Amino acid sequence: MDYIDYYKVLGVGKNATPDEIKKAYRKLARQHHPDLNPNDPAAGKLFQQINEANEVLSDPEKRKKYDQYGKDWKNAEQFEEARRQQQQSAYTGGNPFGGQAGYYSSDDDGDFSDFFASMFGDQGRSRGGRQSHFKGQDLRATLQLNLSEAYTTHKQTFTINGKNIRITIPAGVENGQEIKIKGYGADGANGGPKGDLYIRVEIKNNTAFIRKGNDLYLTVLLDLYKAILGGEEMIQTMSGKVKLNIPPETQNGKKVRLKGKGFPIYKKEGTFGDLYVTFDVQIPKNLTEREKELFWQLAKESKK
Amino acid sequence: MENLTKISVEQCCIYYKIELSFIQKLDQHGLISLISSGEGAFISYEQLNDLEKYIHFHYDLEINMEGIETVMHLLERIKKLQQEVKTLRNYG
Numbered sequence: 001m002d003y004i005d006y007y008k009v010l011g012v013g014k015n016a017t018p019d020e021i022k023k024a025y026r027k028l029a030r031q032h033h034p035d036l037n038p039n040d041p042a043a044g045k046l047f048q049q050i051n052e053a054n055e056v057l058s059d060p061e062k063r064k065k066y067d068q069y070g071k072d073w074k075n076a077e078q079f080e081e082a083r084r085q086q087q088q089s090a091y092t093g094g095n096p097f098g099g100q101a102g103y104y105s106s107d108d109d110g111d112f113s114d115f116f117a118s119m120f121g122d123q124g125r126s127r128g129g130r131q132s133h134f135k136g137q138d139l140r141a142t143l144q145l146n147l148s149e150a151y152t153t154h155k156q157t158f159t160i161n162g163k164n165i166r167i168t169i170p171a172g173v174e175n176g177q178e179i180k181i182k183g184y185g186a187d188g189a190n191g192g193p194k195g196d197l198y199i200r201v202e203i204k205n206n207t208a209f210i211r212k213g214n215d216l217y218l219t220v221l222l223d224l225y226k227a228i229l230g231g232e233e234m235i236q237t238m239s240g241k242v243k244l245n246i247p248p249e250t251q252n253g254k255k256v257r258l259k260g261k262g263f264p265i266y267k268k269e270g271t272f273g274d275l276y277v278t279f280d281v282q283i284p285k286n287l288t289e290r291e292k293e294l295f296w297q298l299a300k301e302s303k304k
Numbered sequence: 305m306e307n308l309t310k311i312s313v314e315q316c317c318i319y320y321k322i323e324l325s326f327i328q329k330l331d332q333h334g335l336i337s338l339i340s341s342g343e344g345a346f347i348s349y350e351q352l353n354d355l356e357k358y359i360h361f362h363y364d365l366e367i368n369m370e371g372i373e374t375v376m377h378l379l380e381r382i383k384k385l386q387q388e389v390k391t392l393r394n395y396g
Binding site: 026029030033035036038039133134135138174175176189190192193211212213 | 309311315316319320349352353356357360361364365366367375379382383386390393394395396
């Protein structure tokens with residue numbers, strides 16, 4: 001736990017007047033308010049710090065205490081005691097796909113720092129007039145999937161705030177796609193509706209394929225002799241191995257399309273994109289004298 | 305059933321500690337649309353997320369109605385651009 005310089009956070013001097021603090025706070029809040037920075041968790045975190053700094057510096061009593069003990073807070077016994085008593089409860093999300101599933105509340109005024117809690121206690125926060133709600137807060141979760149997992153439909157159980165939620169992630173889900181689960185956010189107040197749960201899917205590519213939309217791209221190394229003389233090549237697709245016929249004189253960089261061997265199309269069961277295979281012809285290395293001789297012969301032959 | 309998905313403007317003002325005139329102004333500017341019935345004016349639950357945003361903008365950040373309109377317009381554009389970036393990244 002580190003000391004936080006609240007004056008620095010707000011960019012004001014130690015002798016700043018309440019008016020200057022208010023002005024600085026509003027200016028920063030307008031820049032970093034989460035509502036003004038959609039899908040930017042960093043802004044939310046920064047806003048929290050700004051809020052915390054304002055909470056301390058705009059309250060004469062808290063400011064006095066902070067100025068007095070500030071840097072020496074660790075030596076002040078009562079603060080140490082408060083710190084020991086202070087408990088942080090960490091959320092631990094479910095781990096349905098073997099990947100990471102962390103989640104956080106989209107609440108603007110999330111937890112304050114340990115430093116704040118140690119100095120002012122958990123009850124130190126003044127809950128301003130704007131904190132009362134009717135609708136419950138929305139929760140946001142991130143679900144990490146491997147590309148190979150996103151290939152098939154998954155039914156999984158998520159545990160959020162002690163509640164089990166069964167969700168289906170349809171095959172072909174896109175990277176960055178958000179799935180809204182209505183009514184699975186925080187409870188409302190005064191009989192208000194529950195918030196919603198938003199699950200954002202992050203897909204990591206653990207395969208040799210490149211995914212572009214519903215199509216997959218694969219580069220296959222092709223032996224020079226097979227490229228020239230033709231033959232067969234076994235290719236690994238997402239749905240298993242496929243035998244490809246290599247026509248004689250296949251050129252380097254040649255692309256073939258395997259219809260329906262791409263990625264499943266989201267919520268269109270049984271339909272798939274295509275797989276594009278590009279051949280990368282390998283020039284042999286470390287030739288033997290005999291091989292070199294034969295290539296020379298070939299070279300001469302081709303000049304005739 | 306209908307009663308379960310909307311809240312009266314008066315109750316809303318109490319829970320959120322806001323003035324009636326604020327909600328009326330939002331309605332006049334087309335930022336929310338109130339449902340009028342014989343029993344008074346109501347706000348649908350679907351609009352509560354937006355309402356909470358407007359409350360933050362107005363009361364916490366001191367942005368006026370014209371500012372809120374502009375901000376909402378720009379936020380909509382940001383959302384579209386973010387969607388476009390996502391698509392370009394996934395298809396690029």
